[in-house]
Amino acid sequence: xxPPSEAAPRRPDRVRRFSRGERWVHxxxxxxxxxxxxxxxxxxxxxxxxxxxxxxLVVTVHVWSxxxxxxxxxxxxxSRAFRADLRRLxxxxxxxxxxxxxxxxxxxxxxxxxxxxxxxxxxxAGWLAGAALVMAATGALMWWTGLVPLAQRTAAVxxxxxxxxxxxVVLAVHIGKGLADPEARRGLxxxxxxxxxxxxxxxxxxxDRAGPYEG
Numbered sequence: 214x215x216p217p218s219e220a221a222p223r224r225p226d227r228v229r230r231f232s233r234g235e236r237w238v239h240x241x242x243x244x245x246x247x248x249x250x251x252x253x254x255x256x257x258x259x260x261x262x263x264x265x266x267x268x269x270l271v272v273t274v275h276v277w278s279x280x281x282x283x284x285x286x287x288x289x290x291x292s293r294a295f296r297a298d299l300r301r302l303x304x305x306x307x308x309x310x311x312x313x314x315x316x317x318x319x320x321x322x323x324x325x326x327x328x329x330x331x332x333x334x335x336x337x338a339g340w341l342a343g344a345a346l347v348m349a350a351t352g353a354l355m356w357w358t359g360l361v362p363l364a365q366r367t368a369a370v371x372x373x374x375x376x377x378x379x380x381x382v383v384l385a386v387h388i389g390k391g392l393a394d395p396e397a398r399r400g401l402x403x404x405x406x407x408x409x410x411x412x413x414x415x416x417x418x419x420x421d422r423a424g425p426y427e428g
Contacts, residue, residue, distance in 0.1 A: 228408050228420040230329075230400040234292035239401055241285035248278035250384065253377055279352055282345060301329050302338045308417060309335060329418040337387060344380050348373060 252275035289295040309332035351373035400406040
């Protein structure tokens with residue numbers, strides 16, 4: 214047995230998961246997305262529209278929250294940690310295919326290997342980014358009516374409305390997943406998570422490793 218002076222140092226119980234800048238990007242994006250969804254509901258649901266009133270103000274809030282939705286992302290690009298996590302989210306490897314197969318067959322035994330982000334989180338991030346771009350484009354056609362003929366504006370309204378409903382459903386699932394995992398929420402709130410949680414949920418993630426970004 215090695216003497217105490219030569220024993221390996223004890224690893225801390227908590228590991229850093231998100232930087233302060235990343236947490237700011239998430240909170241600002243969530244707030245703007247919440248304004249978009251809430252104002253849209255007030256515009257399209259008669260009961261809410263009658264309760265809230267002031268339609269012009271609601272429309273203004275909806276338009277500006279949509280226009281500003283990409284601002285936190287663009288500002289976040291100044292953060293090295295944020296850019297590193299974007300690379301992780303954009304990298305889909307064999308372990309992600311294994312994770313999806315295990316997730317789609319819950320009745321069968323199988324592991325769910327994951328780096329810092331699992332395959333579900335990567336799919337969600339990619340889908341939401343694409344949906345936000347389509348929503349912004351169709352919303353612009355609806356707001357600036359002189360850009361395209363009436364037929365194209367009508368198509369834009371159809372796509373915008375139905376995609377908004379899909380976004381609301383996906384966001385509800387995302388929030389539900391977060392509510393079911395207190396440690397994941399703590400990571401977004403404080404920036405760190407318990408090591409045991411990280412090793413269980415993201416076994417391929419190496420938070421102590423310096424150098425090239427993994428996972």
